[in-house]
Amino acid sequence: MQARRIPLRMCAGCGEMKPKKELVRVVRDKDGQISLDLTGKKAGRGAYVCPSPECLKKARKARRIERSFQCKIPDEIYDAMEAEMERHAASSPIGKDDAGK
Numbered sequence: 001m002q003a004r005r006i007p008l009r010m011c012a013g014c015g016e017m018k019p020k021k022e023l024v025r026v027v028r029d030k031d032g033q034i035s036l037d038l039t040g041k042k043a044g045r046g047a048y049v050c051p052s053p054e055c056l057k058k059a060r061k062a063r064r065i066e067r068s069f070q071c072k073i074p075d076e077i078y079d080a081m082e083a084e085m086e087r088h089a090a091s092s093p094i095g096k097d098d099a100g101k
Contacts, residue, residue: 006019006020007019007020008020009023009048010048011023011048011049011050011055011059012026012047012048012049012055012059012064012065012068013049013050013052013054013055013056013057013058013059013064014050014055014058016050018050020040020048021040022050022051023048023049023050023051024036024037024038024048024049024050024051024085024088025037025038025040025042025046025047025048026046026047026048026049026065026081027042027043027044027045027046028044028045028046028069028071029042029043029044030043030044032071034065034069034073034077034081035077035081036081036084036085036088038088045068045069047059047064047065047068047069049065051085051088051089052085052089053082053085053086053089056078056081056082056085057082060078
């Protein structure tokens with residue numbers, strides 16, 4: 001039996017190709033609202049970032065997400081995404097195991 005192909009996506013922050021499930025999706029919906037899509041199922045144009053605030057900061061500095069969506073993203077939205085990403089990392093079981101080591 002053939003092995004299933006794992007979809008890869010490039011992180012907008014570090015530029016590494018990683019499996020889609022390991023990345024967090026940033027979405028611009030049809031109304032132009034930009035938000036994090038932690039489930040990966042929201043409708044709209046997407047860009048991918050590693051689940052670390054450092055990669056989001058790199059993408060923000062290089063304006064890679066803005067280039068992907070072809071629109072200006074206000075600082076408040078980046079701050080909200082960063083806070084949501086930190087909350088998600090603190091509540092995920094992976095983040096708790098890594099912090100204890």
